[in-house]
Structure formats: C-alpha cells, structure tokens
Amino acid sequence: MKTTDPLNPAPTTFLHVDMDAFFASVEQRDHPELRGKPVVVGAPPDQRGVVAAASYEARKYGIHSAMPSRTALQKCPQAIFVSHNMANYKEVSRQIMRIFESYTPLVQPLSIDEAFLDVTGARRLFGDGPTIAAKIRSDIREQTQLTASVGVAPNMFLAKIASDMDKPDGLTVVPFEPAAIEAFLAPLPIGRMWGVGQVTQKKLLSLGLDTIGKLQQCDFNRLKSAIGARAATGFLRLAHGIDERGIGAEVDEKSISNEVTFPEDVVDRETIEATYKRLVDKVGARLRKAGFFARTAHLKIRWSDFSTITRQTRFPIPCDDDMTLREAGMDLLNENLRHRPVRLIGFGVSGLVETAEPQTLQLNLFENLDPGHREKRNRLSNTADSVREKYGENSLKRASDL
Structure with missing residues (x-):
C-alpha cells in the first residue's frame, strides 16, 4: 500500500455517523409486525407526554421528536405508539460504538445514536474516507440490521452537515478544496x-x-x-467551512464543571434555566480562581428516562468572564432543551489555557473583535467574585442577562 508523503500529509478526514430513526428502527427490527408502519416511540397519546422518536413512515405525516403525543395521533390516527426500551437501545448503541472503535480510537459520541470519528490515521489500513464510511455502514447493517447515514469531510462541522443530506441510509462526501467547500455550503x-x-x-x-x-x-x-x-x-x-476542532485533543487537559440532579424530574423551563445559570456562574468563578481561560463550553442534560446528551461549543477566543460563558451556555441550552422532564442539568468548560490569546491565526480575518468590550466583561466578573467572596454566594442577583 502506498505510504503517506511526510512533506505533503493527507488532509484530516472526519466522519459523522448518524443512525436512522434509531429508537423506532430498533423497535421495527425487533418486532417485524411494525416494519413499514408509522411507529412512534414515546408516551401513549392518552397521557401527557411527548414523542421520543418516529419512524420514517410516521415522519411523512409531520411527526417529530418532542412533539406532544396527542398531536402526533391527530396528525396520523393510524400511528402505532410503543414505549421506549432504553436498556435495549443502550446495548445496541454499545454494539455500534464498538464497530466505530474497530476502525479508529478517535471516536466522540454526541448522543446514543451518533458520533464523530477521526479516521485520518486509519486510511493506510482501511482506505480513504468514503471507503471507511462504506465499510462502517456495511458492518452496522450486518451486525445490527439497522441503517446509518454518514458524512465524510475535512472537519467536524462539514461532516455533520453531510450526514443529514441523504437520509436515510445515505453517504455524502464533502469536497476538500476550500473553494469547492464554499460552493458546497453556499446553497x-x-x-x-x-x-x-x-x-x-x-x-x-x-x-x-x-x-x-x-x-x-x-x-x-x-x-x-x-x-x-x-x-x-x-x-x-x-x-467558509472553517472548523479546527479535533477529537481527543482535550482528553488530557483540565476541565471544570458543575451539575445538579433535581429531587424530582423538572419540566418547568424557568426552573431549569435558573438552575443552569447558577451553574454557569459557579463554573466561571472557579475558572477565574484557578487562573485559566476556557476554549470550549459543555452542556449536559439527563432526561427522566436516564438518556443523556452532551453538547459543546468552542469559543473563538478563550474566555473566563460570566457574560461570555452565559451566552455560550444559553445558546447550547436553547438549542437542545426539549419539552421533556429533566433529571439532571450540567455545565462545564474544557480546553483550559493560561492566556486569552486567539488559538488560531484565522481570527485575523475578523480583527473587529473589541478588546475593550472583553476587558469590561472581565472586570465585571472579577468584581462579582469579590462581592460574593465577601458577602456570600447569594449576595448578587442577576437583573438580566448582559
């Protein structure tokens, strides 16, 4: 097999693998009488609850996750509602993750049914990105009788976009040249x-x-x-297709996080947001006390059925101030909070560094980032720390999100 030229290394290659209608597909696999029918996994329509997943046959009627089950029944009276079997889904997920790990150790699960894979180092053994993607899809089909859609791209952002372009059971390859990437994204x-x-x-x-x-x-x-x-x-x-995140780059780096398990599952958004904002502030105070700046913010939500999601976003410039942390944290929460009972909520930061200097020269393209604005935020956060340290944790109340 041809070896890689060290003077001209091959570009980084990422896959995003997303299982197709995972919960519903597992139910249809295990119960043949459900195949080809509109299956809804979640609460029965005669109870207060929401849809956890819908088969593609049900999606044709406009049914989607987080929709009230009663609404789903109105859209599709012939829909078949089944209770979720989380233990079974988790076991199938572990089986799928083992398939990923047979190709590369650089696997970053996003949830129970999707993950990023960095296959750059696996190409000498298994072929190029599209070839590896095809092998993984074949392994999943043979070992689990399920289908997955895969995106192949030079970075994680593009791979995730690509995996959703030809669902179900699709394989989409993004071009690797900058001009072609922009043309791919433009429409x-x-x-x-x-x-x-x-x-x-x-x-x-x-x-x-x-x-x-x-x-x-x-x-x-x-x-x-x-x-x-x-x-x-x-x-x-x-x-412009620029995303320099990597898998495993921060595994050995320090992180700071806080999470809360509610005594009872909570649906009220105001309660969830208030708790979450307090967690963000605590993480910010710990971050500043430790003398670090964070490159990445993380959200963690555990639902009442014990399924858990983690999401993250990367700061263009490492930060430690409350306002920037809150903005990133609330963006993550607003994107991912659903009308489902929440058991646990958490916020954290990682990729800790000792300077707030940009981590990439690409930021020079956008030199209008206002350093005075950042400095003001830092001063406000440090002042808040001093007040809380002197007068107690509850001495400051947030009037608004700055």
Whole structure:
C-alpha cells in the first residue's frame, strides 16, 4: 500500500455517523409486525407526554421528536405508539460504538445514536474516507440490521452537515478544496448552520441572510451589530467551512464543571434555566480562581428516562468572564432543551489555557473583535467574585442577562 508523503500529509478526514430513526428502527427490527408502519416511540397519546422518536413512515405525516403525543395521533390516527426500551437501545448503541472503535480510537459520541470519528490515521489500513464510511455502514447493517447515514469531510462541522443530506441510509462526501467547500455550503439554508437556533435564525433572516452563501458574503460589522462579535466570528468561520476542532485533543487537559440532579424530574423551563445559570456562574468563578481561560463550553442534560446528551461549543477566543460563558451556555441550552422532564442539568468548560490569546491565526480575518468590550466583561466578573467572596454566594442577583 502506498505510504503517506511526510512533506505533503493527507488532509484530516472526519466522519459523522448518524443512525436512522434509531429508537423506532430498533423497535421495527425487533418486532417485524411494525416494519413499514408509522411507529412512534414515546408516551401513549392518552397521557401527557411527548414523542421520543418516529419512524420514517410516521415522519411523512409531520411527526417529530418532542412533539406532544396527542398531536402526533391527530396528525396520523393510524400511528402505532410503543414505549421506549432504553436498556435495549443502550446495548445496541454499545454494539455500534464498538464497530466505530474497530476502525479508529478517535471516536466522540454526541448522543446514543451518533458520533464523530477521526479516521485520518486509519486510511493506510482501511482506505480513504468514503471507503471507511462504506465499510462502517456495511458492518452496522450486518451486525445490527439497522441503517446509518454518514458524512465524510475535512472537519467536524462539514461532516455533520453531510450526514443529514441523504437520509436515510445515505453517504455524502464533502469536497476538500476550500473553494469547492464554499460552493458546497453556499446553497444550503441558513438553518443548517451549526448553532443557529430559532432566535438567531430570525435575526439572520432579517438581514436577508437566508442561505449560507449569503452569510459568506456578509460584512462582519453588519453581522456583529445583529448577533454580537462572538457569534458573528463563529458563524462566518463556519460559513467558509472553517472548523479546527479535533477529537481527543482535550482528553488530557483540565476541565471544570458543575451539575445538579433535581429531587424530582423538572419540566418547568424557568426552573431549569435558573438552575443552569447558577451553574454557569459557579463554573466561571472557579475558572477565574484557578487562573485559566476556557476554549470550549459543555452542556449536559439527563432526561427522566436516564438518556443523556452532551453538547459543546468552542469559543473563538478563550474566555473566563460570566457574560461570555452565559451566552455560550444559553445558546447550547436553547438549542437542545426539549419539552421533556429533566433529571439532571450540567455545565462545564474544557480546553483550559493560561492566556486569552486567539488559538488560531484565522481570527485575523475578523480583527473587529473589541478588546475593550472583553476587558469590561472581565472586570465585571472579577468584581462579582469579590462581592460574593465577601458577602456570600447569594449576595448578587442577576437583573438580566448582559
């Protein structure tokens, strides 16, 4: 087999593997009488509850996860509702993760049914990215009788977009040349951008930015005035296909986190948000006390059925101030909180460094990041620490999210 040229190393290759309608597909696999029928996994329609997953036959009627079960029944009266079997799903998930690990140790699960894989170092053994993706899809089908959709790309952001483009049972390969990447992204709707929630999407649409291509051409200052410098920087980088995150890069680095398990499962959003914001503030205070700046923020949610998700976002510039941490934390929460009972909520930071200098020269493209603004936020956070240390943890109350 041809060896890699050390002077011209092959580009990094990522896969994003996403199981197709995972819970519903497992139920259809285990119960042949459900195959080809609209299956809804979740609460029965005569009870208060929501849809956990829907088969593709049910999705044709507009049924989706987090939808009230009663609404799902109204959309599709012939839908078959089944209770979830989390123990079974977890066992199948472990089986799938073992398949991933047979190709590369660099696996980052995002949830029970999806994961990123860095297969750069696996190509000498197994072939190029598309070949490895095809092998993994084949292994999953043979060993679990389930299907997966896979995106192949030079970074994680592009791989995740690609995996959703040809569902179910699809394989999409993103080009690796910068100009071709921009052309690949340009026609996609703005809602496909990672991190663009409903609120941000409305702001972008108000600027006439309905596609990623239009975002690519948007003036930074104009975007900054609408969504802030941090979000503007991050979205412009992603719009050009720039994402330098890696798998396993922070495994050995320090992290700081706090989480709370509620005495009883909580649905009330106000209660969840208030608890979560206190966790963010505690993490910020610990971060500053330790003398570090964070590169990545993490959200953790455990639902009442004990299924757990973790999500993360990367700061364009390492930070330690409460305002930036809250913005990132709330973006993650707003993107991922569903109308489901929450058992545990957590917030953390990782990728800790001793300086707030940008970690990449790519930020020079956007030099309008205001250092005075960052300094003001840092002073406010340090003042808050001093007040809390002197007068107690509850001496300051948040009037609003700055």
